[in-house]
Amino acid sequence: MSGKIDRRNFLKIMGLGGAGTALGGCDLPSTVTLEEGKEEVVSYLMPEEYVIPGVGVWYASTCAQCAAGCGIHGRVREGRVLKLEGNPDSSMNHGKICMMGQSGVQAHYNPDRIKTPMLREGGNLVAVSWEKAVGAIQEKLSAANGDQVAWFTGTLSGHQAALVSNHLEALGSRKHYIHEPINASVWQAVNKDMLGEAMPRLRLDKAQMILSFGADFLGTWISPVHFSGEYAKFRKQKRRGLLVTIEPKMSLTGANSDLWIPAIPGTEGVIALGIAHQLVKNHSKDMSSLPASVQGLINKYDAATTAKIAGIDEKRIQRIAELLVERSPSLVLAGAPVEGQAKGYASVAAVMLLNQLLGNIGQTIESQGSFPFNQLKAKTGGTSDLFSFVETAKNKQLSVVFFYGTNPKFTAPKAMEMDSALNDVPFKVAISMFMDETSMAADVVLPAASYLEDWGTHVAAYQPQQTAISMQQPLMEKLYAETRGFGDIVLDLLKVAKKDVYSAFADYYAYLKNAHAALPAEYKEAGMTDGDAWSAALQKGLVNVATGSMSLPVKPVSFGDPAPADSGGKFAYHFVPSARLGMWDGRHANLPWIQEAPDQITKVVWDSWAEIHPLTAQKLGIKNGSIINVESEHGTAKVQAVLIKAIHPDVIAIPMGQGHEEYGRYAKGRGANPLKLLNPVKEETTGELAMYATRVNASPTSQKEVVVRLGASDTQAGRRFVVTVPVEQYQRTEGA
Amino acid sequence: MAVNKQNHKSSSRLKLLLEKRHIWFAMLSIAAVLAVYPFVVMSSSSSAPEIVPPGGSHNGENVEQPIEFPHNTHVKDNGINCMYCHTYARRSKVAGIPPTSKCMGCHKVIATDKPRIQKLTEYWEQKSPPPWKKVHDVPDFVHFTHEKHLKRFVFDQDFPVENVKEVCAFCHGDVENMTVAHKVKPLNMGWCKTCHINNGGPGDCWACHK
Numbered sequence: 001m002s003g004k005i006d007r008r009n010f011l012k013i014m015g016l017g018g019a020g021t022a023l024g025g026c027d028l029p030s031t032v033t034l035e036e037g038k039e040e041v042v043s044y045l046m047p048e049e050y051v052i053p054g055v056g057v058w059y060a061s062t063c064a065q066c067a068a069g070c071g072i073h074g075r076v077r078e079g080r081v082l083k084l085e086g087n088p089d090s091s092m093n094h095g096k097i098c099m100m101g102q103s104g105v106q107a108h109y110n111p112d113r114i115k116t117p118m119l120r121e122g123g124n125l126v127a128v129s130w131e132k133a134v135g136a137i138q139e140k141l142s143a144a145n146g147d148q149v150a151w152f153t154g155t156l157s158g159h160q161a162a163l164v165s166n167h168l169e170a171l172g173s174r175k176h177y178i179h180e181p182i183n184a185s186v187w188q189a190v191n192k193d194m195l196g197e198a199m200p201r202l203r204l205d206k207a208q209m210i211l212s213f214g215a216d217f218l219g220t221w222i223s224p225v226h227f228s229g230e231y232a233k234f235r236k237q238k239r240r241g242l243l244v245t246i247e248p249k250m251s252l253t254g255a256n257s258d259l260w261i262p263a264i265p266g267t268e269g270v271i272a273l274g275i276a277h278q279l280v281k282n283h284s285k286d287m288s289s290l291p292a293s294v295q296g297l298i299n300k301y302d303a304a305t306t307a308k309i310a311g312i313d314e315k316r317i318q319r320i321a322e323l324l325v326e327r328s329p330s331l332v333l334a335g336a337p338v339e340g341q342a343k344g345y346a347s348v349a350a351v352m353l354l355n356q357l358l359g360n361i362g363q364t365i366e367s368q369g370s371f372p373f374n375q376l377k378a379k380t381g382g383t384s385d386l387f388s389f390v391e392t393a394k395n396k397q398l399s400v401v402f403f404y405g406t407n408p409k410f411t412a413p414k415a416m417e418m419d420s421a422l423n424d425v426p427f428k429v430a431i432s433m434f435m436d437e438t439s440m441a442a443d444v445v446l447p448a449a450s451y452l453e454d455w456g457t458h459v460a461a462y463q464p465q466q467t468a469i470s471m472q473q474p475l476m477e478k479l480y481a482e483t484r485g486f487g488d489i490v491l492d493l494l495k496v497a498k499k500d501v502y503s504a505f506a507d508y509y510a511y512l513k514n515a516h517a518a519l520p521a522e523y524k525e526a527g528m529t530d531g532d533a534w535s536a537a538l539q540k541g542l543v544n545v546a547t548g549s550m551s552l553p554v555k556p557v558s559f560g561d562p563a564p565a566d567s568g569g570k571f572a573y574h575f576v577p578s579a580r581l582g583m584w585d586g587r588h589a590n591l592p593w594i595q596e597a598p599d600q601i602t603k604v605v606w607d608s609w610a611e612i613h614p615l616t617a618q619k620l621g622i623k624n625g626s627i628i629n630v631e632s633e634h635g636t637a638k639v640q641a642v643l644i645k646a647i648h649p650d651v652i653a654i655p656m657g658q659g660h661e662e663y664g665r666y667a668k669g670r671g672a673n674p675l676k677l678l679n680p681v682k683e684e685t686t687g688e689l690a691m692y693a694t695r696v697n698a699s700p701t702s703q704k705e706v707v708v709r710l711g712a713s714d715t716q717a718g719r720r721f722v723v724t725v726p727v728e729q730y731q732r733t734e735g736a
Numbered sequence: 737m738a739v740n741k742q743n744h745k746s747s748s749r750l751k752l753l754l755e756k757r758h759i760w761f762a763m764l765s766i767a768a769v770l771a772v773y774p775f776v777v778m779s780s781s782s783s784a785p786e787i788v789p790p791g792g793s794h795n796g797e798n799v800e801q802p803i804e805f806p807h808n809t810h811v812k813d814n815g816i817n818c819m820y821c822h823t824y825a826r827r828s829k830v831a832g833i834p835p836t837s838k839c840m841g842c843h844k845v846i847a848t849d850k851p852r853i854q855k856l857t858e859y860w861e862q863k864s865p866p867p868w869k870k871v872h873d874v875p876d877f878v879h880f881t882h883e884k885h886l887k888r889f890v891f892d893q894d895f896p897v898e899n900v901k902e903v904c905a906f907c908h909g910d911v912e913n914m915t916v917a918h919k920v921k922p923l924n925m926g927w928c929k930t931c932h933i934n935n936g937g938p939g940d941c942w943a944c945h946k
Contacts, residue, residue, distance in 0.1 A: 037800065038870070039869070042865050042867055043866075045837060055827070
């Protein structure tokens, strides 16, 4: 068939409308060519024995995209890390990772990485050498009063946490501010008081029913990948586990529930007490061990009172109590909407009280056991340190602050006056991969190596059934020679501050290897040399730790009435700065994959939007796609309205993560930052920022734009892709 | 609406065709004869399916390389097997440019007076491999693997490995008579596909586009 006009070719040419070009399907010279001799193909000088170009090798490490500390495997080919997956040996995530973990390569290869150290000279940050940057830091450190030096970080654990602690100790400072906008701090505080353990182990797999008050354990709560695996076991039990969620705006967990109940943020504690009332009065649960004040609260919230405050049908409350009794053991959880109130502690305590009444403690809530290496434990935080940092800075009690792994200038509400607090700190050092808002305000910026280029150890705050130290090793050479690992940077500081101890270590790698060799003998297989044991730990990606067994003594906790004091004033709607797996607190806004991945509930991509119930929107004259102003006491956000039924009609939600003023080409200038609108309300007991306690109003502008979302239609247009049954029929046949 | 109307029309036409059963009967019997015919002819001639080397040609550009590597001297004059240097071809998707250490294995002693070898030695001493230019390339969305092709055309056929250059030549042309490699086959999708059809290669999109 080489160019000859036979019958078939004749037809083909006719089919092309008489054009003389044939399709490439025949052996004719083609017009499609690729560039020849443009790309370089460079060989190895001397190949490693085990390397085959084109064939990937998988190495174990630890994910650092959030604080959950999942084990990962990275595929490395020709010296480049190309793909990340979960480490099957890790009992944290059993070979699975989430979208944030998957997009770790986009953080690593991001074109906006900081490539050189920078120093503020004449008002501007200019590129300098490491010697000059470190020299400037040491000069300020030696001039500063030791206790006026502080670290401001995200969650730290393992040897990185130990080094930071030791650095502060060497300087005589106790100022370590830890800030995570997405946290479980109030829940942890309640647990500490009630169970003696801030982060108990949750056995979702053993529960017959989970009642979640806004704890988005499949999306953003503590260790989502681990909980997703446990949730699968919970659902696969012989009697399928039942999930009921009560929250202001549907989360990923809410979307997976058998029953989803929208609630006004702040009323969850009352609902929990209403359920407790039912348990005591109708299901003979014993409350005699509780403090009198708590007994009084339980007596107060009968079904009618609860229903009136929470706006939930009495029968629903009775039914949930029935189900909890019927399906034992159960597990009752409290998340961000419950915590984020002025009376957050009381609300969470009321929720945890249900576990106590139902006898879940010791069944689905266990002790993590004692972890033998105290210095390596995770240092977690929430938002209370934002307040203490601002206060200390304004009192001029800070002279040098190191920032790492957190971005308070972006996440602090405007009313907290973080900007002026930062101005009150004379010398700020930012250790960062990207020029985020906080780094832009710094006096020295040190370029951090990515977590795929760095050494480390991680001990996540929440540990699965098998506790482990998770190993982090570089998966490839540094992309930019001038970047340095976080451990190396802190170690260099310690070589000055505590020379006698730390000058023995050439680098952080040597320090870690030494620390591993110093582990007790039971951490190494018999007959292994230190070097072999180290290689084995790196190969597996973790070092299993035997924890001492402990029981959870339940202590009665007294708390006040969690009922919200109505103080909306002229602002009619409750404001929810919602979080989602992916964007997280905004740290992943510079990853295009994350920007492009649709929100799990609204399915919107890229920009910011406000979620409003259609009934509310109708009342306010807002249409789907309207550009609206969401106004709080402290600011206004101009965003697009997205009408969605999966939200309480009294709530307006803006997802957090967008609205960056800096942070690279993909994040900068996109959308609005809902955190800026928040009232600086403190949770009364813990001093955390009450993130769900702000009220807003919304008003339409004259503009309207198309909402960019996947699957924009709510109906199937009669095509029955997904077979559905009406709610009434489901309730008749399936119960609940 | 317009689209709907057309659909309606064509479906009624199909109905009409289906009703004329005798036509279908005739067509089916012709098809059956056509299908059996080549099978009979082939099975009478040989037992193994015959290999049909891809045809086609492409007049590639003259690519200037850092060293004008003489394939002819190595292959034709000295009889070195392609896979001696391109050693990864049988184990990986890429054939691999030989590591500089392999070149130096011989050229520490052989032909050290030639300017090209002296240039190679310079690269070796500076510990930087020569920046060769890529001649044979497929787009990034194409997954081509040397390993599978060698398995199909050499190892599964019990084809003598010492003559592997004849198989390499399917896609790379007459390299033994070239100095630096020169692209002589189109390496585009239609060309690949034709060979896949002729030699029973996979036809699924995802076999190559994955």
